[in-house]
Amino acid sequence: xxxxxxxxxxxxxxxxxxxxxxxxxxxxxxxxxxxxxxxxxxxxxxxxxxxxxxxxxxxxxxxxxxxxxxxxxxxxxxxxxxxxxxxxxxxxxxxxxxxxxxxxxxxxxxxxxxxxxxxxxxxxxxxxxxxxxxxxxxxxxxxxxxxxxxxxxxxxxxxxxxxxxxxxxxxxxxxxxxxxxxxxxxxxxxxxxxxxxxxxxxxxxxxxxxxxxxxxxxxxxxxxxxxxxxxxxxxxxxxxxxxxxxxxxxxxxxxxxxxxxxxxxxxxxxxxxxxxxxxxxxxxxxxxxxxxxxxxxxxxxxxxxxxxxxxxxxxxxxxxxxx
Numbered sequence: 536x537x538x539x540x541x542x543x544x545x546x547x548x549x550x551x552x553x554x555x556x557x558x559x560x561x562x563x564x565x566x567x568x569x570x571x572x573x574x575x576x577x578x579x580x581x582x583x584x585x586x587x588x589x590x591x592x593x594x595x596x597x598x599x600x601x602x603x604x605x606x607x608x609x610x611x612x613x614x615x616x617x618x619x620x621x622x623x624x625x626x627x628x629x630x631x632x633x634x635x636x637x638x639x640x641x642x643x644x645x646x647x648x649x650x651x652x653x654x655x656x657x658x659x660x661x662x663x664x665x666x667x668x669x670x671x672x673x674x675x676x677x678x679x680x681x682x683x684x685x686x687x688x689x690x691x692x693x694x695x696x697x698x699x700x701x702x703x704x705x706x707x708x709x710x711x712x713x714x715x716x717x718x719x720x721x722x723x724x725x726x727x728x729x730x731x732x733x734x735x736x737x738x739x740x741x742x743x744x745x746x747x748x749x750x751x752x753x754x755x756x757x758x759x760x761x762x763x764x765x766x767x768x769x770x771x772x773x774x775x776x777x778x779x780x781x782x783x784x785x786x787x788x789x790x791x792x793x794x795x796x797x798x799x800x801x802x803x804x805x806x807x808x809x810x811x812x813x814x815x816x817x818x819x820x821x822x823x824x825x826x827x828x829x830x831x832x833x834x835x836x837x838x839x840x841x842x843x844x845x846x847x848x849x850x851x852x853x854x855x856x857x858x
Contacts, residue, residue: 544706547577548651549630553584553620554638558591559745565599565606567644572605575648582607582624583638587614597856604858612853619850622714627855633704642701643739650703650736659708659731662694662723663701665740682758689766690724694735697721701738717761724765763828764835775836782825790818 550568554561565581572579585593585608593610600606609623621635632654636642646663653661687693697720704712704726711729712722723733771778800806 542710544631545629546580547630548572548575548579548632548634549624549628550579550581550634550636550647551584551621551624551628552582552636552638553586553617553624554588554592554596555586555614555617555620556588556590556592557638558588558595560640561592561595561599561638564638564640564644565603567640568647569603571644571647575651580605580607580629582609582627584609584620584624584627585611586616586620587611600856600858606857608856610853610856612851615850616717618714618717618719621719623850623852625709625712625714628706628709631706633706633709635700635702635704637700639743640745641741641743642699643741646701646738649738650701653734653736654703654705656734657732658734659705660723660726660733661703662696662733662735663699663738664694664696664735665699666695666737668740686721686724686762689762690721690727690769692724692727692733694723694733696735697723699738699740716764717757718765720758721761721765724769728769760831764832767832767835778832779829782829786822786825793818 552564557564561583568581572581581603583596583599583606585596593608596606596608600608607627609627611620611623624635625633632651634647634650636644642663650661650663683695683697686697700719702722708726708729708731712725714722714725718725727733767778797806797808797811801808
């Protein structure tokens, strides 16, 4: 499949929206976006990426495209996930400024002009902060706060809200971002690797009025694994020997130390070395754990090399509807 990335911007603004089963929200959301675009009076496009919806979402998106020349609809062959949908939207974007946002109407399109103003101040990436978040405390807000602190500490990119999809980018930044897994939430950290100026602004966050949330507590585990990957790629992707070598040195020194200690006990205390299965079991488990982590990181590097060397996208578009 060909890569859809543009080399130079052709429009002033692109708005990218991953969409999955939002038939009850999409028309009202587009009306709000249309009001904002009419006020801005910019050459703009609205890119809806249908991520394999199995309700009436795609039909409504096609109707929007037929009635509004600014609408672009990319139809996935199946559900590839939000990260893949966002990557497809970024590849298709032709605007000097690219705005990403959710299609569940919790992000407010009225905030878009403020993002454009902030970009025009000289920033390369502007991230939204859902200061007054309209979600449940235990299942959404509290885990999110903990995750934001952990991600900020791990990546050294300090933001209050990594999970907010409402963001603004310059065209050249978007085209240099490669997304895999659940990496869309780590975009500011990934972009920091190429040296960008990042700002964060408070945005209006609205309660969901229709449809069903696609987020659950189970995603926390995938986020943690992706965070390990991001940290590795940001810190060691160009010098992996320092990472793996450190583990190897620690493991070797620890194993050697245990061996010398057991030899000392055998020589001076008469404690046998051959009848201590618990010690051998603990060493075995430690090495198995280290091997799994190491193989996981190596596999991540291999996957990235595979995709980027062949320019093979992580999604497959059935059809693109545009004027």
